[in-house]
Amino acid sequence: MPELPDVEGFRRVLAEHAGEPIEAVRVRDEGVLRGVGARKLDAALRGRRFGEPWRHGKWLVAPAEGPVLMLHFGMTGSLSWHSAAEPPHRHDRVVWRLADGELRLRDMRKLQGVRLADDEGQARLVLEELGPDALQVSRRRLGELLSGRRGRLKSALTDQTLIAGLGNLLADEICWRARVNPLRPAGDLDDAGLDALHRAMRKVLRDSVKAGRVPPSDTWLTGVRDEPAGACPRCGTILARRRVSGRGTVWCPACQPS
Numbered sequence: 001m002p003e004l005p006d007v008e009g010f011r012r013v014l015a016e017h018a019g020e021p022i023e024a025v026r027v028r029d030e031g032v033l034r035g036v037g038a039r040k041l042d043a044a045l046r047g048r049r050f051g052e053p054w055r056h057g058k059w060l061v062a063p064a065e066g067p068v069l070m071l072h073f074g075m076t077g078s079l080s081w082h083s084a085a086e087p088p089h090r091h092d093r094v095v096w097r098l099a100d101g102e103l104r105l106r107d108m109r110k111l112q113g114v115r116l117a118d119d120e121g122q123a124r125l126v127l128e129e130l131g132p133d134a135l136q137v138s139r140r141r142l143g144e145l146l147s148g149r150r151g152r153l154k155s156a157l158t159d160q161t162l163i164a165g166l167g168n169l170l171a172d173e174i175c176w177r178a179r180v181n182p183l184r185p186a187g188d189l190d191d192a193g194l195d196a197l198h199r200a201m202r203k204v205l206r207d208s209v210k211a212g213r214v215p216p217s218d219t220w221l222t223g224v225r226d227e228p229a230g231a232c233p234r235c236g237t238i239l240a241r242r243r244v245s246g247r248g249t250v251w252c253p254a255c256q257p258s
Contacts, residue, residue, distance in 0.1 A: 002073040002204065004165030007058050010071075010079040010214030014053045014062055017081070020098045022048055022064070029093040031114030032105065036225070044116055045069065056127050057134070057164025065177055067116055068123040074111035080104055083203070104126070134165035135205055139198040146186045147196070154182035155245045165205075168247045169214040169222050174200045176221040176232075181256040182249055200201070225250040 002010075014035050022045050036044075051063040060079070062069040071079065074226045076091075082102050088095070090104055093176045094114055096103040098116035105114065117123035132141065145163060156162055157171040166174070175182040177200035180193055189197065208214050212228075217223045224230040232252035240253045 001075045001167050001169070002058065002077055003170050003208075003214065004055075004058060004154070004169035005170075005211065006074060006078075006154055007055050007165075008059055008209050010073070011053050011055045011060055012212075013079055013081055013088050014060065015048060015233055017098055017103065018050045020049060020100075022046055022050070026095040026096065026098045027093070028088065029110070031110045032093040032107055032134035034115045035088055035114050036114070036116040040148050041094075041114065041116055055133075056136070057130050057160060058129060060165075061120075061123055061127075062211060063120055067118060068120055070115040070117055070126060071105065071114075072112035074109060074113070075172050076109045077105065078100075078106035078111065080106065098177065107191060115137065128162055130164040131162045132164065134170075134201065135209070137163060137198075137201070142198050143194050143199070146189060149186040150184060152183050152244055153180065153186045156186035157182075157249065166201075166208060168226075168249075170204060170208070172223050172225065172250050175206050175256060176234075177204060178250060179255050181258045182244065182251055183258060207256070221250065221252075 011238050025042040025045050027033065029216050030038055045064055048065040053060060054063040058072060060071040071132055082103050082104055084097065091106050091108045093107050094105040115124060146156060153175065154171055156170065157166050161171060164229045171181060176199065178196040180197055214222045221233065225239065231237060232239060232255055235254050237250065237254040239250050240248050
């Protein structure tokens with residue numbers, strides 16, 4: 001599932017082609033369009049140039065000399081650059097053709113997709129219910145956001161209206177790094193726990209953004225969480241598993257006691 005680091009990687013791809021004229025927009029599957037039709041999308045963007053794209057949480061926003069393209073990648077989406085001669089993938093849903101190649105939105109499950117705002121003001125209205133971007137959350141703000149919350153910490157961290165950008169992998173990785181159990185009530189963390197959680201969040205996000213994904217390294221929880229009998233990379237204890245708010249959750253019962 002694309003999370004903040006993945007979307008930051010997609011932003012970089014798009015940024016490399018900012019300023020290049022959009023020659024055409026080809027919609028190969030209207031199932032990813034939200035509130036805009038294929039003809040309108042092409043007419044609104046053809047001949048315009050993408051400005052500097054920006055990201056908030058899992059959303060990618062690309063101004064285009066007036067209209068604003070908004071992309072959400074759901075569980076399986078991606079944005080990549082290709083030669084126009086390269087045959088399309090069967091899950092390529094929308095193609096933006098530029099002079100020397102194509103930007104392609106690829107998405108197997110089509111749970112989210114493409115929106116078009118009239119301007120940046122309207123785009124920001126779409127995002128107004130989101131919490132602050134996870135990369136911008138200070139230690140003090142994190143404490144304010146979690147204070148008084150009775151639900152589990154994992155649920156709070158993945159609530160996009162609370163903190164935007166964290167998904168399943170990042171939330172589990174951050175809790176593991178902080179040695180905090182993801183099942184504990186979010187509002188029960190003391191100052192030491194909040195300090196550890198914030199340090200872990202900053203470290204995990206910075207390293208993941210550099211990699212353009214949550215790294216599947218064997219020194220990260222992410223690298224072993226899918227193994228049937230995965231063991232903690234830190235202490236070797238067999239990992240515990242449970243679903244929390246519908247999400248598969250993994251932690252070390254020794255390093256992260258309840």
